[in-house]
Amino acid sequence: MTQTIAEIKNPALSIRDLSIAYDKNYAVKNVTVDIKKNTVTAIMGPSGCGKSTLLRALNRMHELYENITTEGKVLLHEENIYDMSTIKLRRQMGMVFQRPNPFPTMSIFDNVIAGYKLNGNSLKKKEKDEIVERSLRDVALWDEVKDSLHKKGTFLSGGQQQRLCIARALAFGPEIILMDEPTSALDPIATSKVEDLLVKLKEHYTIILVTHNMSQAARISDYSLFMYLGELVEYGKTKNMFTNPKDPRTEQYLTGKFG
Numbered sequence: 111m112t113q114t115i116a117e118i119k120n121p122a123l124s125i126r127d128l129s130i131a132y133d134k135n136y137a138v139k140n141v142t143v144d145i146k147k148n149t150v151t152a153i154m155g156p157s158g159c160g161k162s163t164l165l166r167a168l169n170r171m172h173e174l175y176e177n178i179t180t181e182g183k184v185l186l187h188e189e190n191i192y193d194m195s196t197i198k199l200r201r202q203m204g205m206v207f208q209r210p211n212p213f214p215t216m217s218i219f220d221n222v223i224a225g226y227k228l229n230g231n232s233l234k235k236k237e238k239d240e241i242v243e244r245s246l247r248d249v250a251l252w253d254e255v256k257d258s259l260h261k262k263g264t265f266l267s268g269g270q271q272q273r274l275c276i277a278r279a280l281a282f283g284p285e286i287i288l289m290d291e292p293t294s295a296l297d298p299i300a301t302s303k304v305e306d307l308l309v310k311l312k313e314h315y316t317i318i319l320v321t322h323n324m325s326q327a328a329r330i331s332d333y334s335l336f337m338y339l340g341e342l343v344e345y346g347k348t349k350n351m352f353t354n355p356k357d358p359r360t361e362q363y364l365t366g367k368f369g
């Protein structure tokens with residue numbers, strides 16, 4: 111396997127010997143990797159190779175499943191996330207899912223600050239207004255929705271809903287944003303807007319993105335991780351991996367021989 115650590119100074123996240131099993135079946139096996147700050151890192155690989163399980167393990171969403179075993183560590187500022195409260199962890203590690211999922215009964219405004227409400231944090235009106243405007247500006251949605259903030263989030267187009275969900279993830283001021291195929295339910299124009307947005311957001315955030323779409327990984331990611339049967343086969347700069355893959359399995363995947 112390619113060298114995965116020691117190349118990256120002051121990483122955003124250090125994954126160490128992470129293994130995850132459903133019952134006794136390992137979906138992620140001994141993954142060790144450092145994620146570089148202020149980059150987009152793509153997790154790629156064929157269906158069932160453990161991409162989503164690995165991503166969910168980074169904010170402990172995988173613990174929602176029964177009979178799950180987790181071994182190893184994930185270090186955020188040298189603290190193991192498995193020893194942290196999930197509330198603290200998820201403030202630092204926002205998550206965006208495949209299908210835009212704004213809370214259907216809530217307005218656009220309330221969707222953005224939903225995390226605060228769910229965690230029982232009460233905010234003054236001025237603070238709420240500031241967080242909502244900042245988060246919606248960050249996802250380039252403010253101008254489109256500023257006159258309809260109190261309408262339901264579900265009245266927006268699919269692409270706008272996904273940007274609203276990204277705004278909701280940003281509202282807490284996380285360091286890292288985890289994204290599980292965030293454009294797979296969007297049309298090409300909405301996809302391109304979200305991709306442009308991710309490239310801008312990496313100035314302030316670290317983005318870890320699961321994608322099936324190799325051209326998307328090539329377009330927007332700085333680093334790529336290739337997984338196969340739960341193992342991390344190859345990790346490196348996306349440009350190098352696409353032009354000169356080190357492992358034959360990576361090459362076969364990138365040239366469409368399986369997947």
Ligand SMILES: Nc1ncnc2c1ncn2[C@@H]1O[C@H](COP(=O)(O)OP(=O)(O)OP(=O)(O)O)[C@@H](O)[C@H]1O
Pocket residue numbers: 132137155156157158159160161162163164175
């Ligand atoms: N809740 C679950 N219970 C049992 N096994 C699971 C569960 N979720 C995933 N698995 C298994 O773990 C392995 C990895 O699944 P995972 O969804 O992480 O892969 P993936 O690479 O994200 O797949 P895809 O690209 O199809 O979404 C698969 O063998 C899958 O069947």
